[in-house]
Every structure is written in structure tokens, then in C-alpha cells.
Amino acid sequence: MxxxxxxxxxxxxxxxxxxxxxxxxxxxxxxxxDKTYIKIEVDGLSCPFCAYGLEKKLKQAGSKDVLIQLEEGEATMSVPKDQQPTEEKLRKIVKDAGFTPKEITFSTTPFKMKKDEK
Amino acid sequence: MKNKVVFIIIAAFSGTLFLFSCRGEQEKKAEINSQWKFVKNIDLNNVNPIGVVAQGDFLWLSDVDNNRIVKIDLDGKIMESFDGFQRPMHIAIQKNKVYVPEYTSDSLKILEDGKVSIYKLKEKPDAIAGVSIDGNTAAAVDFYNNRIILQQDNKVTIIGKEGHKNGELYYPTDVEISNDLIYVADAYNNRVQVFNLNGNYVRMIGWNEGIKVATGLKVTDLQVIIADFEGNRVLVYDLNGNLLQIISDKFNQPTDIEIVSNKMYVVNYKGKTISVFKKE
Structure with missing residues (x-):
């Protein structure tokens, strides 16, 4: 029992x-x-004024978790799927922030950070 | 006879006065021309500094990466830390008030005795990169609008607009009010520009030295000192813009300069250090 x-x-x-x-x-x-993950490669992202300027502008576009990596020249962020900005809109934001956008990648899964890979 | 004595006394007095003024001029000239000599580097404990201001024997730093303001002693030891600032940039100090420009929120905040209040700007900025306070006058760097908001009580004067000509700005990052002049670190025009309180262009400093990014500046009674962020240099000029000294090899992305007790403190953003110099 x-x-x-x-x-x-x-x-x-x-x-x-x-x-x-x-x-x-x-x-x-x-x-x-539920999210779209976005990675933006940027030319000329060298100083903190530039980096945090881009962070500010991308946050205004609806993302709460913008991460700028100066060394890699990259910005990553996520947005709710139903609020996903177009590539054209993102390019304009980057240009307005004073930079030249290179490749913009959309993904359904989070991007691996280079610093995490080390 | 009486007249002769009076004449001799006046002549002697004038002569002494003249000698003293010459000596004063010589001392001033020597002071202007004396060179800054490297003393040491101070490691900062996980602080990525942008702005630095002095309060007695302490330094206040804006730690932009960690969204905080820290107070350190002259050996780099953190005495106090205040979190919750949104990307604080070039700070200013007047009496016990530390003025903190928040780059992300577009707010100019005042930190006093651990409490935070807001200084109201009458013009809406887009990313405040720096601030300077002189009595009732405040100058705020409006980075994305390429201008300086000069606020004197209720009067607002806008200095500069986007461009590359004299009097125009291109992504300015720092400002200092000194002797009724406004000195602006015109970062991506690679120079410092000087304006009067009416917003009129006065002169340019640093153009001939190939500054890469003029990120921060310090104005003393005799010198204008510029931090060249990308060039890893600090450049020293007299108030008329004549070059006195270029210091290199000691910096890792310098952003700002402060003077305490005849020593110069240069903060390095990437290096997370302070480079200390003294007059030779």
C-alpha cells in the first residue's frame, strides 16, 4: 500500500x-x-552621440529594446509583429539620424550577439 | 621746489605701476604659454564618461552607457552614484546643482542633494548633448537641430543653423559660456566656434589642426582646450585661437576636460579612464 x-x-x-x-x-x-527581430548594419556609427542618437530615433519608431553595438556597427531591436516597420521606413530613420544604412535583416527569431558568441 | 617733489613722486609711482603691469603681462604670457605635462591615468570602475565637471576636490561624471551620474574623488573612487538618467551627456555645475542633459528624453534635469528636478527649456530640442550655466543664463546644445538654445530668463536666442560656413553648426556636442561669449564644440565641422550673447559669430578655433571630431571643450581665463574624440588628441589654444600645444598618445576617445587646482583632467570614453596633466 x-x-x-x-x-x-x-x-x-x-x-x-x-x-x-x-x-x-x-x-x-x-x-x-509575436515579435519581429530586426538587425540594421550602419556605416559611420563611431561615437556615443551617434550611437545613442540612433537608439533614440529607433525607439521612437516603436521598439523598447534597441541595442547599439558600436564595435560591430549594428543596431538590433524587436517590435510586435503587427507594428513591424517597413524597410523603407527604417532606412529613412537611419538616414535622419545621420547615418548610411547598409543591410537590414528581418527575422522571426532573436539574433545572436557577437559578444555572446565569444 | 614743491612742484619738483610732486613731479618726482608721480613719476616714481607711474614707473612702479608700469613695471608691475609689465611683470603682470609677462606672468600672464608665461602662464598662457606654459605646457601641460602628463602625470598619470586614473582607471574608472566601469564608467564610460562623456562629461566631467569639478566641485571642490571631487569630479562629477556622466556615465552614458550606464544611465547614471557619478561623483568621484581625484583618485577615481566612486563616492556617490545616481541612476535613472536617460543617456546623460555633457553636464554643467553651478553651486551645488549639477545640470544633466538627457539625450534620449530631451529633458534638462537638475541634480541637487540627491533630488532631481527639471529645468524648463522654452524651445523643444532634439537630443541635448551638452549644457552650460552662467548665472541666469543657460545654453543647451540641440544636437539634431544643429543649434544652441540660449535662455536668459525669459529671453531665448537661437544660435546657429545646419551648415558648414562661419556661424553654422554641424552636429554640435558641447557648449561653454565664458566672459559673455558662447564657445561651441562644433563636433562634425571639426572646430570650435565662438558667438556673442546676441548669437553673432565671433571667431573660429581649431580649423587648421585637422581636428577629426571636436567633441568637448573647456574654457579657462586664458585658454580654450578641445577634445578631439576620433583623433585621440587634446588641443590647447589661447582665447584668440592661437595654437599653444597638441597632446596626443595619452587618450582613448577623449570627450571632455576639466581643470582642478592647476591640473587638467581629460575623460576617455572608450578607455574608461581619466588622463591627468599638470602645468610645467
Whole structure:
């Protein structure tokens, strides 16, 4: 009897853990798929006034998580899928901020940061 | 006889006065021409400084990457730290008030005894890169509008517009009011420009030295000192723009300069250091 009870509790706990972890993964996946990730390569991104100027302008375009990487000459950000700006609009923002935009990449998954790869 | 004595006394007095004034001029000339000599580098603990101002034997720094203002002693030890500023740039100080321009929010904030208030600008800027306060006069650098907002009580004077000619600005980053003149670090025109309080162009400094980006400046009673961010140099001029000294090899993206007790402190953004110099 004791053994059956013990096995039952372990099974229940295992099942609960499985359910919880699956829910978590699903939630995370859902939140990530709701977003568009954007990477903008920029020419002339050398000083903090330039970098944070571009950050300011991109935030005004609707992103809350703009990340400027001076060394790489890149800006990455995410926006809700239904508010995704066009490439043309992004190019204008970058130009208005005083830079020449190079390649702009849209992705459904987050970009790997070069500093994370090190 | 009486007249003769009076004449001799006056002549002696005038002569002494003349000698003293000559000596004063000579000392002033020597002071202007004396060279800055490197002393040491101070490591900053994870501070990426843009602006620096002195308060007694302490320095205030704007730590732009970490969105904070820090107060350090002259050995670089952080004494106080105030978070929550949105990309603070070239700061200013008057009495106990530290004026903090927020690049991202377009607000000019005042930090006093740990409390933050707002200084209202009557013109809307787009990215405030620097500020200078002199009594009731404030000058704010309006980076994206390529101009300086000069606010004297209720009067607002706009200095400069986008361009490359005399009196025009191209992405200015720093400003200082000194002896009723406005000195502007005209960063991407590679020079410093001087204006009067009416906004009229007075002179240009630094054009001949091939400055790459004139990011920050300091004006003393005798000198104008410019930080060349991309050129990793500091250039020293007299107030008329005559070159006195170029210092190189000691910097890693210098952004601003402060003078305390005859020592010059140059903050390095990338190097996360302060380079210290003294007069020879």
C-alpha cells in the first residue's frame, strides 16, 4: 500500500513538472513568435552621440529594446509583429539620424550577439 | 621746489605701476604659454564618461552607457552614484546643482542633494548633448537641430543653423559660456566656434589642426582646450585661437576636460579612464 502511494505521488509530481515545463516553453515560444527581430548594419556609427542618437530615433519608431553595438556597427531591436516597420521606413530613420544604412535583416527569431558568441 | 617733489613722486609711482603691469603681462604670457605635462591615468570602475565637471576636490561624471551620474574623488573612487538618467551627456555645475542633459528624453534635469528636478527649456530640442550655466543664463546644445538654445530668463536666442560656413553648426556636442561669449564644440565641422550673447559669430578655433571630431571643450581665463574624440588628441589654444600645444598618445576617445587646482583632467570614453596633466 505504502509503495503504491509513493509511486503515485512520484508519478503525479513527474506529470506536474512535465505539464509546467511544457506550458512555460509554449508561453516563451508564443511571446517570441509575436515579435519581429530586426538587425540594421550602419556605416559611420563611431561615437556615443551617434550611437545613442540612433537608439533614440529607433525607439521612437516603436521598439523598447534597441541595442547599439558600436564595435560591430549594428543596431538590433524587436517590435510586435503587427507594428513591424517597413524597410523603407527604417532606412529613412537611419538616414535622419545621420547615418548610411547598409543591410537590414528581418527575422522571426532573436539574433545572436557577437559578444555572446565569444 | 614743491612742484619738483610732486613731479618726482608721480613719476616714481607711474614707473612702479608700469613695471608691475609689465611683470603682470609677462606672468600672464608665461602662464598662457606654459605646457601641460602628463602625470598619470586614473582607471574608472566601469564608467564610460562623456562629461566631467569639478566641485571642490571631487569630479562629477556622466556615465552614458550606464544611465547614471557619478561623483568621484581625484583618485577615481566612486563616492556617490545616481541612476535613472536617460543617456546623460555633457553636464554643467553651478553651486551645488549639477545640470544633466538627457539625450534620449530631451529633458534638462537638475541634480541637487540627491533630488532631481527639471529645468524648463522654452524651445523643444532634439537630443541635448551638452549644457552650460552662467548665472541666469543657460545654453543647451540641440544636437539634431544643429543649434544652441540660449535662455536668459525669459529671453531665448537661437544660435546657429545646419551648415558648414562661419556661424553654422554641424552636429554640435558641447557648449561653454565664458566672459559673455558662447564657445561651441562644433563636433562634425571639426572646430570650435565662438558667438556673442546676441548669437553673432565671433571667431573660429581649431580649423587648421585637422581636428577629426571636436567633441568637448573647456574654457579657462586664458585658454580654450578641445577634445578631439576620433583623433585621440587634446588641443590647447589661447582665447584668440592661437595654437599653444597638441597632446596626443595619452587618450582613448577623449570627450571632455576639466581643470582642478592647476591640473587638467581629460575623460576617455572608450578607455574608461581619466588622463591627468599638470602645468610645467
Amino acid at each position: 505504502k509503495i503504491i502511494l509513493k509511486t503515485g505521488i512520484i508519478t503525479l509530481l513527474t506529470f506536474a513538472t512535465f505539464i509546467l515545463s511544457t506550458t512555460n516553453v509554449n508561453a516563451q515560444t508564443k511571446s517570441e513568435t
